[in-house]
Amino acid sequence: MSRVLQAYRFALDPNNVQAANLNRHAGARRYAFNWGLAFVKAALGQREAEKSYGLSGDDLTPVPWTLPALRLRWNQIKNGIAPWWAGCSKEAFSAGLADLANALKNFTDSKKGKCKGGKVGFPRFKKRGKARDSFRYTTGSYGPCGELHVKLPRIGPVKVHEPMGALTSRLVDGRARLGGATVSRTAGRWFVSFTVETEREIPDTPSARQVRGGVVGIDLGVKHLAVLSTGEKVPNPKHAARAEKELRRTSRAYARSQPGSNGRAKLAAELAKQHAHTANQRRDGLHKLTTELARTHRTVVIEDLNVTGMVRNRHLAKAVFDVGMGELRRQLEYKCGRTVRNPKTGTDVYVPGWHGAHLHVADRWYPSSKTCSGCGWRNPSLTLSDRTFTCKRCGLVIDRDENAAINLRRLVDREYIGDVKTARGADRKTSALAVPARRQVAAKREPGTARADQTGGASPRGEAA
Ligand SMILES: [Zn+2]
Structure with a gap:
């Protein structure tokens, strides 16, 4: 038996209040992203100005380029600029900041030539209606509740379109563990996608059918x-x-x-x-x-x-x-x-x-x-x-x-x-x-790398076969 990551995706049927709430959470993620980007841009501008006065090294204004730095600034400032923040799950803002930190990292890597493929530009502001609506939960009490509802913090139990049979039974008897949920909208419809760590028997040698x-x-x-x-x-x-x-x-x-x-x-x-x-x-x-x-x-x-x-x-x-x-x-x-x-x-x-x-x-x-x-x-x-x-x-x-x-x-x-x-x-x-x-x-396997049949080394993601 080995532990693998698997994703389960379900369409949601939220009521009107819940749908508005889902929208608000997606907006919160966008808000945090845009706030962070504006902040980074302002800090970069400030540094340029300081350099022209002859400042250098530690005297220059620091730029919050990483997730911890962005989070720190956000927590210091959120009550002042977004007093409504408590109405949304903290995770929505966190996800926005994480996306920004990731985009900034891709930009730096691409500049250094570390990235494969095309050049990655400096992150741009996310426009409402243009950017994909989504947010994530990684902590807190989210997950299936019963066969037909999904519990989402700050939003409540939202009905799912189809029963979640395979997933709930795996969770109940402990064969699977939740590792995060992403809520997103595709073509006007909301979906939740759970990342689940689950046990799976992976054969070590090809079967007779496979050899044939x-x-x-x-x-x-x-x-x-x-x-x-x-x-x-x-x-x-x-x-x-x-x-x-x-x-x-x-x-x-x-x-x-x-x-x-x-x-x-x-x-x-x-x-x-x-x-x-x-x-x-x-x-x-x-x-x-x-x-x-x-x-x-x-x-x-x-x-x-x-x-x-x-x-x-x-x-x-x-x-x-x-x-x-x-x-x-x-x-x-x-x-x-x-x-x-x-x-x-x-x-x-x-x-x-x-x-x-x-x-x-x-x-x-x-x-x-x-x-x-x-x-x-x-x-x-x-x-x-x-x-x-x-x-x-x-x-x-x-x-x-x-x-x-x-x-x-x-x-x-x-x-x-x-x-x-x-x-x-x-x-x-x-x-x-x-x-x-x-x-x-x-x-040809690299010595010392864990194989999934020994520990949870493999992490294939995707829906059930
Ligand atoms: Zn020929």
Whole structure:
């Protein structure tokens, strides 16, 4: 048995008073963030002025750059500037300050070049209606009370939309412990998400089914939910097509509406609701798929997704697809084990997942779509609209997504066999004989790092399988 972190998310049905209260808490978090940012900016300005007078070192006004410093200042000042603070949970203000401290840290790290990806700018003020409404509880008496209510300090017991069966029974018999709650609003609807530390049996060796399943590559399709290297096409969840059609209609109406008009605001709200609905349906479909994949394969291979460099795409299908790609990876990461590089030491650490399979994420530059899975020929001019791959060398004609999925599977077969150049054709047979990928990876584990099957080392987050 090992302890893992899991998240449980429930939709809330607050009454009008509670809804106003939830809004007020989200506002409190925003208020604390903006107050802290204004304070930091003022202190920075003051320092610049002092430097021009010739002051230096300890004589300069200190800038509250960290969470403890921000908290200290806030507690000294809150009665004066926000006498209403006691009406909201302290945690809401704390969360705002923590977010600010985090944003400031990211900014400094990025400046020093420590951050991967794009440059992080100086934090900006959060506008009401623009920033995401949310706040957190980490201490105090929050949590499920009964099957159908959630206790939130200062707000009271709020009804949940569906019974919390699995979570409450785990909490009651002590198999799970609460580690925080986040309340947030998506598309006009409030949700609570509990982080729960729970016990889970994580297998140490692959099951017979997983060995039989071997390595599988997955490519996310637009027309299908996913296409596997076995050629299997996993259909989109039921009703998804209808939901997407409605979404398309609303987004067209939105584009035609008058900027700033009431109608446009209504359509924007409707659009957000439909977007959330479509994403939920896709997520449910992905949960079924990822659990099945992790239970029946030793190694699952997916593409990397360049999230920071991703161009915001206007096409709806692409937007839905991108969300799905990130979600697929997130789910597979905790259902399968994976190797992560420790940025400090540069060594690879193996983090086990729930089902004892292994997840391999292809290098971002691996041309899975552009390479012929039959002979290795590359088609550099392949575009997103080409739905079939036609090889000009060996004449293979194959579904684009299936071709990519096969290439992804091959990537791992080759890497673990150590046969990079001459694999062609032969690798299909050798894959079944290859050393289980997870043992090889486990051997690379950094000495001294705890494995989740020894202590609570793993912390995969996500919903129940
Ligand atoms: Zn070919």
